[in-house]
Amino acid sequence: MIKQIRYSYSIALLLFLSANTCLWAQESDTSSLASAETPKKEERPSGQVLDKIIAKVDNHIILESDLQKAYLEAVSQSQQGFEAPSRCDVFESLLINKLMVAKSEIDSVLVSEAEVLIQTDQRFSMVLSQFGGDEESLVEIYGKTADQLKAEMQDAIKEQMIVQKMQGKIAEDLTVSPADVRKFFEGIPKDSLPFFSAEVSVGQIVKKPEVSKTQKDKVISQMMEIKKKILDGEEDFASMARKYSQDPGSAAQGGDLGFFRRGELAPEYEATSFALKPGEISDPVESMFGFHMIQLLERRGNTFNTRHILIKPEPSEEDVVRAEKYLDSLRKEILADKISFAKAAKEHSDDRETSDNGGFFTDPNSGSNRLTLRTLEDPVLYFTIDTMKVGDVTVPMRYDDVDQRSGRSEPSVRILFYKERFSAHRANLKDDYEKLKQATRRKKEEDILSNWFVLAKEEVFIDIDPQYDRCEVLQEK
Template structure:
């Protein structure tokens, strides 16, 4: 019962995550390794942070530290098994998830400057640290999907799940809206691309002549906030984890050699290979992104204005148009609609990005805006049209209005049981060592 409640409250998102508060409270924790799972470790600080995070959610019922530690060990075990089973995620997937998380944090804290102030570190350093955690979380999620790929819930199971929740524990939802957008990135002209290529080529010549170091130019000019502060160094990556064009170029280089400019979906890179170790390699790069001209932006506006006309005429639905034409990869798969943690297209107005909130605050339900300026989470200038589909007043959770969210929570609870059974079998196949101070938790028993 307790797991059902925690799963529902967490997935419905009714109480709001305050992980940043938990991290602040845990800054002074003394660290040590409390569990080893093959080559992966769980730190005491991870346990304390995860436990404080659960407390900050205000979840109904108590969750013990042993339960939290079991979940940590389970995640490390999934990482170890994913490595054995060759389950990976790409750099592009990590970047998209990082953008989504940063977008949420910016909305919660009020801007990147506030994030820097709160964590007392540059945003580039914060993103670099967050990127590693995002990769692990995505691999764990993919492993969970692999374990539970054939799991589903029937309407009867959803009703039984909902009926197990005491009436006085049902979440209360604030105003919720269904909002979507279609994003168009201006097509950067050949002239702008050539300009960036030439800038990188000039930098390459300066490095080769000994005038300046690669690291110094990366710190000054690279537009990759995750690596610029480190002189462009990316650390070791496996094959298939970075953009294909980047990887192909880096692996053709000899250690110390510097490439000509190479284009990927992120912009133009100048790459220097540092070292190769078997199937992994370490490199540094300078990333520069061509900017759009005013003419490019105006062309994107005309494109979206025409698409808006077609949508309003009924010749194509907003969702279909978003899937086919939107260039926002985060929302494209959901038909342009923003979704919450459970995958529901109904999101609380409290969780909406302020810039989007101010747009819909002046709109009538059912309307689509004319093309308006938009800046993507990675800083690109773009244009978008916003569709305000529906609005639901504050209410207590019920099957009629909230079936999709309750179904997602019921499915998650069922998947949780299956993953728990998987864990019981998998612990026999992987080396696990638990700190004596936590042996009483019987994690592997």
């Protein structure tokens, strides 16, 4: 059976953001692996061991370092209570990914370059935020420029997006019924039932301070001064973008975004861009990301190339206090049973990731509202819950919310609700239905993927290093 290992985006980062990775192998060599590599541990004059190609799928390769990083990440992220994957499982998964990419070229399953660029910018911003937005620190650690790192990220992210699209196409008709879940559960030997640690159900209602007109006017005034300096010839647009723009994805490139089609950028941004003449600079225009000052570089039919300076107004202390008062009033209504926490979250929370789920955090693996405390990455959140009792709703608390698009921290306010605690136990249908449903879905996906793999492998060239013959990934099981 083919085992499909699900990775978070951080695996993609690990595959290329490694100070120790040496990618000396050349993809252009399409000969067999036996002739594609020199002895198993070829060394450079300095004594540095070269990386090794362990599999080829058409023109796509898998390196020994790819497998090692993916294996370590898969083990660290294996779902609680279930067996961690073996190296062969992970190798098989990487091979399937390469097969999907090769097959996508045959089947014309594509992702747009614009989609890839947007994802790359967002994920690079998240990485950069871990270094306090300091590109020099990133370059110093990895020995590559920001552009080089983004180029490597772009290739990995494109592959990841293609694989996701292929997976969706292959398993598009998959359904999981309660009968399927029961059958899967009953097929697990009683002495092999997974053991789950204590879990909690916790929700939040978030209020992002509404920025006052005064704060917005300050940004508009600042941007108009920047525009005047550019038009007067005192400064050029690119240098001002590098100095002032808060878009980490484009600031280093002088604000240049490259070509996009209609419908791919924020409506306000797009409308302003199409109203400009080549070379013309707009007044500040507001979108959900902040205020933009846009320069149209070129327009080709329904595509356009622009650069911009983005500045996001910061809420004042008064703005934050208003958010605290708003949540305090809402908390009193919840405690007085005038409104349920879930209803209040859906109607009033500014965090869309949790509000659609009644405000409750979900386990990234199972999708369940029950999660172990170790799943919570925010240490403040962890220790706050550790001091609460079941049924408690906290007073409004300030915290820094990291914007997933820009990687920037934004001051926010939230209240937390500790709904329920579940003791450690062996898996059962009543308490663990959602986890078992996800496991059932993965099993059915594996079966579908296995059948697809048997047929698809005949359409591409696959060559595997003899060292990995033991994994038997090309054999029907």
